[in-house]
Amino acid sequence: MLMETFYAFIIGSLVVLALNRFPRIAAVVAIAVSLLPLFALIYWAPLVGLTLPSYLSLLRFETEISYALGPGTILLQITPLGWFFLFLLATTFPLVLLFASSFVRDNAGGFYASMLLTMLGSFGVLLARDMLTFFIFWEIMSWSILALVLRGHDRRAIVSYLAFGSLSAMLLLFGFMILYYKTGTFLFGEMALEATPLTLAGISMIVAGFAVKGALMPLHVWAPHVYSRSEEPFVAFLSGGLSKLGYFGMILFMYGVATVPFFATWGTFRGVPYFGYALAVIGAFTAFAGTVLAIMQDDLRKLLAYSSIGQLGYVAIGIGIGTPLALTGALFQALNHTFFKAVLFLAAGAVYYRTGRWKISELGGLGYKMPFTFLAALFAIFALASIPITSGFAAKWLLYEAAIEQGFLFVTPIMLIAGVGAFLYAYKILYGVFLGEPRHDVREAPLSQLVAMWILVLPLVVFLVFPGWVLDITSPILQEYGMQPVAHTPYVITTNLAAYNTIAVILALIGTLFLALILYKWKPQKVVPHEDNYLAGEPPENYEYISMHAASNYYEPFEDVFGGIFRKGAERGWEIVLAGAEFLSNGARRIYTGLTEDYSIYILLFFLVLVGWWLLW
Amino acid sequence: MVIEIIEKILLLSGMVALGFIIGMFFNGFARKVTARIHNRVGPPIYQGYLDVFKLFAKKTNISHGWIFDLAALFSVAGIALAFLFLPVAGISLLSTEGDLFLILYLLAIPALGFALGAGASGNPNAAVGIMRALMLMLAYELPLVMVIVAMMVHYNTTSLATLVQMQSNFKWALFVPQFFIGAIIVDMALQGMLMEKPFDIAIAPHEIASGPMVEFGGKHLGALMLYKMMAIVVETTLFVDLFLGGGVVLSVEQYGWIAYLVNFLVWFALITFVFFLALLINAVFPRFRIEQALKFYWKYDALAALLLLIWVYAGVSI
Amino acid sequence: MRNEDWKKISRLVSKRSLWMVHFCTGCGAMEMPPVMTSRYDMERFGMHAMATPRQADILLITGYLAVKTLKRVVQVYEQMQDPKYVIGFGSCTINGGMYWDSYNTIKDLSKYIPVDLYIAGCMPRPEAIMDAFLKLMDMIDKGEAIGWKKYRKYYDQYKRNQRMAFAYRLDEVKEIKEDDAK
Amino acid sequence: MVALPPVLLIALPLLFAFLAPLVGMVSRRMVKLYTLLVLILNALLSILLFINVMANGVVYEQLSGFYPPVGILLSVGYLGAILAVLINVLSPVVYLSYFGEAENSVKFSMLYMLVTASSTGIVITGDLFNMFVFFEITAVGSYGLVASLRTKEAFEGSFKYIVLGSIGSAFILMGIATIYGYLKTLNFYDIALRIDTMPETARLMSFIFLIVGIGVEAEIFPLNGWVPDAYQGASNRVASFLSVGPSKAGIYAIARLIFTLIPIMSGFELSLLLGIFTLVVGELAALRQRDVKRMLAYSSIGQMGLILIALSLHSETALVAAVFLMVGHALAKSILFIGSRDYSGGLLRNPLIAGPLFLGVLSIVGMPPFPGFWGKWYLMVDLASRGAWTIILLIVFTAIVEGVYYSRYLFRGLNGEIRTLTKSEIASIIILASILILIGLFPQYLYDPAVMAARSLLGGGP
Structure with a gap:
């Protein structure tokens, strides 16, 4: 059924294209097709x-497909790592389509x-076991994203995506070619890398190529533009699902193709190879800078975009450190990020669907109007801020533990402070959009949108109680790379340094909430409308001139301090690069003067140079 | 088994109650101390109990809807939860089930819950106050986490209970030269954590009408006061656990219940002392603007913490 | 414990923890700082100045009230939570004081909101204020400070008076008169 | 299977081209249909020829009764067959886009058929002078086609093309004269057999003469001054046809020159150098170009450079890459040129136009699974297996530059007032895009012929 799945996707895409005029039927067809990866999963x-009970998998799927395509081989095979990431994508995808x-x-x-x-592209990438297959599916994924970006009709988004997409593709291609040159094979399974500088350069290029997709700074420039100018369901999948493929690739090439000893050849820092350490530092910087930039955004989608960048920085830290604890943390963080960021983008979409606004300063008070959207978003925000009442905390905890275990004195504080920064922009979303003065008289989001959001919230709650289940499915990955899995039971994770018992936290929280509830319910209360509010003793009557919503320039003092350093920093850099290329371009254009005599002279000069070079000299 | 569970629940509830009682005492204590420094008589030392009682005895309690109510619930529950995960006077009730990172994040539950309710009131003053409080949090957390990470790496543990255990027999972190500096840095951060002057811009009564609390009255304000009072206990206990051995002076194995009593009294004396220091600063300083606070923490405090990190880095090798 | 006892305890405690919000309109606010600071130190009795009406128990009105100001005072009063007490400070609140013949100043505050206690004088000395506070505490203890109950009970009457004060066109006054007739 | 003589492929359109005025006398509207039918017939013939070649090897045909080396010889090799199919199949498809046009120019149709025939002639000839003649016909026809729009730009472009084309022709003629002067033959095989007997200097001189001459037609830097102006001035379908027919014929001629005719090592080195320069200059010049047709023209130059690099690497994989690149470029560029008529915005809002244009861009930029990707991939594999990192780096750099300016191109098609193409143009780009997808999804059907072509070329065959 595996090959048929690919065909189903191709045929399905043609069918929905033909059903362009019937969006609902097209949606049904698309969702039906999108369930296939879930069955495979x-x-x-x-x-x-x-x-799992056998009736759950309605169809049978091969675990391996291999055949020759022209000169190369197509080898598709499911691995634990692929399964883990397929879990993230295949569960998110139908819900995003439902939304x-x-x-x-x-x-x-x-x-x-x-x-x-x-x-289709992502599915192939996750199964690919050779570089040709990987690259083909990777690029199919990449350009179909471009097709979706084009729908946004935004110049910066299109240009930055295609420019960085090409950069990523070419870095990958270059890296693959280096690996091919050194090993003589395209198959991951047959590659035996020797530790030479050239191989390291190849691996670095591949990792950089993946970093573009994972929006790691300074290769993140495309992300805010694309995230903020495309349709929300797609952005939810892009940020939640597709950006993870970059980190999938990093893990695959850093621990599956290359190994820790390979990197350790060039020396280690506190037990972590320098390569990994550099990645961790870049990740930490990304986490911090992404957070700072997120705090300064007013556009809801841009805020979420920078938040994505920041949160994925943690994944890079985990991959960089590369101990079993860190890798588990990175995978767990990827899982969390998939679900909470998808929920947040979808909630933003639902808000836009009802109000038609993206700016945080133009929204407000939707918490009472759209309570279910608000609650879903609230859960997601708790997960984003890693509050220990969602699964968000376990991942960060694993990463912190991993960093402390390796004695990372300078990376850990940055990670922690970025975590605190997350509170700031999390609250900005909460306050600006859902709390404060009600400014739009709207209804709750449609049922399909709510269902999509709430099913995505579910894993955050389940893995709060049982983070061990995630560790169960990451353990085979670690074993595949010859590492010792992290010790755990369904609800206790134990490391060398400490333990984390989720049941204790939850029970204690329930207990204290119960206490607080008793204390609270002791006295009756009276609910007054929002307008009955302390503001110079008088609620404003004319809403057009007076707004009680303090959401515009919310963190202005913060911007005063950090704005100068962080705003547009990376973009400036890339603009200088582009300006350099355009300078060269102007030079090249000056060759074509448009004058026939010049062109004739070129021909004659060329002839004379050849003659002179070969015959006379 | 059942008896054990009931015992545990009772113990935990007792601990929470104790925390609240001490917190309320601290309220009166703080006002008394400040009044004495101002050359006033000041309220009676039990004033905190009176205030909380009065607030819960109010006849009408105005709410702005269910999100507003979450504030009171989450702030009280969250701070109690954080208290349970701290080792108090060497008694670790739940602190072996989590670690210092967990406590740092648990401290965010009441803060975010409080912010949620304050935001739901729709009052711009509350929003501005929350913004300042969150920025202040960002400001003081940097030096704080830097020192904490340094301690974690130095002691090679992230568990606060283990940290307290390692400091028993008066091997306090305060007596380690680098962490003596660390204690000073964290004490400055503590000033921001407690929102005492000069870092009380978030709740400035004259400027933004007491900020986040602006819409709270009656039992809602009572709950918030309980949270604030308990937060004093939690934060000072965190400091004492980190640097002063958690107040453990006698070993329980050797002295039995007397050890518990003595340790407890020492712990109480220590947190009172730490809080007293904060009060002294509070009583004589004007307040920073929020960006000044941010710059203060990230420039001077964090710089000192960075030097500390380098010092620890030089001393530690794995 | 009987309900009556409970109330008694509640009053006993509440009177030692009175928080107030000043409505400082006139010159009388000058007299408040000495009350708060070390000379008289009202915090001895657990009294405290609060920033917002939601948090406060006492509304202290220190001076004359123009009609426009009265509107705000009423709003502030209504935003306070029961039990709440009003102290009129200085003769302006009692009879208009030196503004007794102003067309724009209200003369008797207790017509519009229930005043538990007046402090006479133009202006009263801090000693008088302290005395008033002690008197108020005494009244609370005895259950005599029932202005907030009166406001509930005679709400229509108070509202009518307020409307009368706020009306500035003749037809509005007429309307109120018609309502009275009903 | 009937083995039809390859000469039909040239003779038929030539013959019918001269009959076109007669049809035009009956009804001017009939001419279009007539031309299309002729071109389709030619396409079928080319496919038959292709099958024949693939099955039976190189097909030879002597013309006009003389035996080689004196007589004229047609020799259809593997590469020639592939290109003959490419030119003859795409030519009617591109011509299809002419149907929506109100004007019915008999001259245009005639020239079109002539150029088709002569470009085909270049790729299936076995004789140097014959090739020169076809070059001349192609060039003259192209001058006419470029000027057919009758605008100032069209005449300007045509004029430049004429001047440079004439210089090129002169060089080719000098090259032929040199070779003939020494070897007294013009047959490819004969020359290839006896080229070593030529003095070193003469051999190099003839090589230089020929490469300069053919290079003009093959759009090689610095001989391609006419390209931007001619493409800009020409109507879109002409530009599209130029990138299908003449340019591919030119590159084929270069392949024959460096592989069969004068296979000297320095020839490969020179063409590699030229390829790199062409690639870099073309792509860089396109980066800042605002006029869409000019931009596409520069992009064509860049692609030609890429093909030239692939040709001059002298290995099987690289030659396969060259074939894929040629096919990919011909398909994608003709889509882009036809689709970009009136390209100022709103065009991409129509999914029927947006789809093919998008696929065309993807193929040019080298996204899988389109021919452009397979070409770049094999080229990279070959370069990687010999560790030529500098060239890889340049290709990578230019690919990113390509990404930037094509993203601008895509954006410009999105915003602005809604415009559309005629139905025939849409039909034509959809057919082209379908071919693109089919080749992309089933590359092995092109790979096998390409391998045969590569082996044949490496073995010194046609």
Whole structure:
């Protein structure tokens, strides 16, 4: 059924394209096709040690496909790592489409077709076991994203995406070619890398290529533009699902193709190879700078975009440190980020669907109007801020523990302070959009959108109680790379330094909440409307001139301090690079003067140079 | 088994109650101390109990909806939760189930819950106050976490209970030269944590009408006061656990219940002392603007913490 | 414990923890700082100046009230939470004081909101204020400070008076008169 | 299978081209249909020829009764067959876009058929002078086609093309004269057999003469001064046809020159150098170009450079890459040129136009699974296996530059007032895009012929 899945995706995308005029039917077809990876996921579950009832997997899927395509080989094979990331993508994808069924109206067929192609590419990337297959599917994924970005009609988004997409593709291609040159094979399984500087350069290029997709600074420039100018369901999948593929690739190439001893050849710092340490430092910087930039945004989507960048920085830290603890933390963080960021982007989409606004300063008070959207977003925000009442904390905790275990004195404080910074922008979303003065008289989001959001919230709650289940499915990955899995039971994670018992936290929280509730319910209360508010003793009557919503320039003092350093820093740098290229371009254009005599002289000069070079000299 | 669980629950509830009682005492204590420095008589030392009682005895309690109510619930529950995960006077009730990172994040539950309710009131003063409080948090957390990370790496543990255990027999971190500096840095951060002057811009009564609390009255304000009072206990205990051995002076194995009593009294004396220091600073300083506070913490405090990190880095090798 | 006892304890405690919000309109506010600072130190009795009406128990009105100001005073009063007490400070609140013949100043505050206690004088000395506070505490203890109950009970009457004061066109006054007739 | 003589491929359109005025006398509207039918017939013939070649090897045909080396010889090699199919199949598809046009120019149709025939002639000839003649016909026809729009720019472009083309022709003629002067033959095989007997200097001189002459037609830097102006001035379908027919024929001629005719090592080195320069200059010049057709023209130059690099690497994989690049470039560029008529915005809002244009861009930029990708991939594999990192770096750099300016191109098609293309143009780009997808998804059907072509070329064959 594996090959048929790919065909189903291609045929499905053509069908939905044909159903362009019937968005609802197109949505149904797209969702039906999108369930196939989910079935595959369930069928392959024994690979990671899960035993699921057999009736859950309606279809049978091969675990390996291999055939020759022209000169190369196509080798698709499921691995625990692939399964883990497929879990993230395959669960998010149908829900995102479900959300889109009520969200996307304009040219819906094109949207679903591109989305299906995106998933087709990702599915192939996760299964690919050789570089040709990997690259083909990677680029299919990449350009179908471009098709979706084009729908945003935004110049900066398109230009930055295609420019950085090409950069990423070419870095990958260059890196693959170096690996091929050194090993003589394209198959991951047959590669035996020797530790030479050239190989290291190749691996670095590949990691840099993936860093573009993972929006690691300073290669993140495309992300805010794309995230803020595309349709929300797609952005939810891009940020939640597709950006993880960059980190999938990093893990695959850093620990599957290359190994820790390979990197350790060039020396280690506190037990971590310098390469990994550099990645961790870049990740920490990304986490911090992304957070600072997120705090300064007013556009909800840009805020979430920078938040994505910041949160994915943590994943890079985990991959960089590369101990079992850190890798587990990175995977867990990737999982959390998938779900909470998808929920947040979808909630932003639902808010936009009802109010038509993106600016935080123009929204407000939706918490009472859209309570279910608010609650879903609230859970997601708790997870984002890693508050220990969602699964968000366990991942960060693992990463912190890993950093402390290696004695990282300078990376850990940056990680922690970025975590605190997350509170700031998390509260900005909460206050600006959902709390404060009600300014839009709107209804709750449609049912399809709510269902999509709430199903995505579910894992955050489940893995809060049982973080061990995530560790269960990450353990096979670590074993595959020859590492010792992290000790855990379903609800206790134990490291060398400390333990984290989720049940204790939850029970204590329930207990204290119960106490507080008793204390609180002791006295009756009276609910007064929002307008009955202390403001110079008088609620404003004319809303057009007076606003009680303090959400514009919310962190202005913060911007005074940090704005000068961080705003547009990276973009400036890339603009200088582009300006350099355009300077060269002007030079090249000056060759074509448009004068026939010049061109004739070129020919004659060229002739004379050749003659002179070869014959006379 | 059942008896054990009930015992544990009772113990935990007792601990929470104790925390609140001490917190309320601290309120009166603080006002008394400040009044004496101002050459006033000041309220009676039990004033905190009176205030909380009065607030809960108010006849009408105005709320702005269910999100507003979450504030009171989450702030009280969250701070109690954080207290339970701290080793108090060497008694670790739940502190072995989590570690210092957990406590740092648990401290965010009441803060965010409080912010949630304050924001839900729709009052711009509350929003501005929350903004300042969050920025202040960002400001003081940097030196704080730097010192904490240095301690974690130095002692090679992240568990606060283990940290307290390692400091028993008066091997306090305060007596280690680098962490003596660390204690000073964290004490400055503590001033911001407690929101005492010069870092009380977030709740400046004359400027933004007491900031986040602006819409709270009656039992809501009572709950918030409980949170604030308990927060004093939690934060000072954190300091004492980090640097002063958690107040453990006698070993329980050797002296039995007397040890508990003595340790407890020492712990109480120490947190009172730490709080007293903060009060002294509070009583004589004007307040910083928020960006000044941010610059103060990130320039001077964090710089000192950075030097500390380098010092520890030079001394530690793995 | 009987309900009556409970109330008694509640009053006993509440009187030692009175928080107030000043409504400082006139010159009388000058007299408040000595009350708060070390000379008289009202915090001895657990009294405290609060920033917002939501948090306060006492509304202290220190001076004359123009009609516009009265509007705000009423709002502030209504935003306070029961039990709440009003202290009129200085003769302006009693009879208009030196503004007794002003067209724009209200003369008797207790017509619009229930005043528990007046402090006479133009202006009263801090000693008088302290005395008033002690008197108020005494009244609370005895259950005599029932202005907030009166406001509930005679709400229509107070509202009518307020409307009368706020009306500035003749037809509005007429309307109120018609309502009275009903 | 009937083995039809390859000469039909040239003769038929030539013959019918001269009959076109007669049809035009009956009805001017009929001419279009007539031309299309002729071109389709030619396409079928080319496919038959292709199958024949793939099955039976190189097909030879002597013309006009003389035996080689004196007589004219047609020799259809593997590469020639591939290119013949490419030119003859794409030519009717591109011509299809002419149908929506109101004007019915008999001259245009005639020239179109002539150029098709002569470009085909270049790729299937076995004789140097014959090739020169076809070059001349192609060039003259192209001058006419470029000028057919009758605008100032069209005449300007045509004029530049004429001047440079004439210089090129002169050089080719000098090269032929040199070779003939020494070897007294013009047959490719004969020359290849006896080229070593030529003095070193004469051999190099003839090589230089020929490469300069052919280079003009093959759009090689610095001989391609006419390209931007001619493409800009020409109507879109002409520009599209130029990138299908003449330019591919030119690059084929270069391949024959460096592989069969005068296979000297320094020739490969020179063409590699030229390829790199062409690539870099073309792509860089395109980066800042605002006029869409000019930008596409510069991009064509860049692609030609890439193909030239692939040709001059002298290995099987690289030659396969060259074939893929040629096919990919012909398809994608003709889509882009046809689709970019009136390209100022709103065009990409129509999914039927946006789809093919998007695929065209993807193929040019080298995104899988389109021919452009396979070409770049094999080229990279070959370069990697010999560790030529500098060239890889340059290709990578230019690919990123390509990404930047094509993203601008895509953006410009999105915003602005809604415009559309005629139905025939849409049909034509959709057919082209379908071919693109099919080749992309099933590369092995092109890979096998390409390998045969590569082996044949490396073995000194046609």
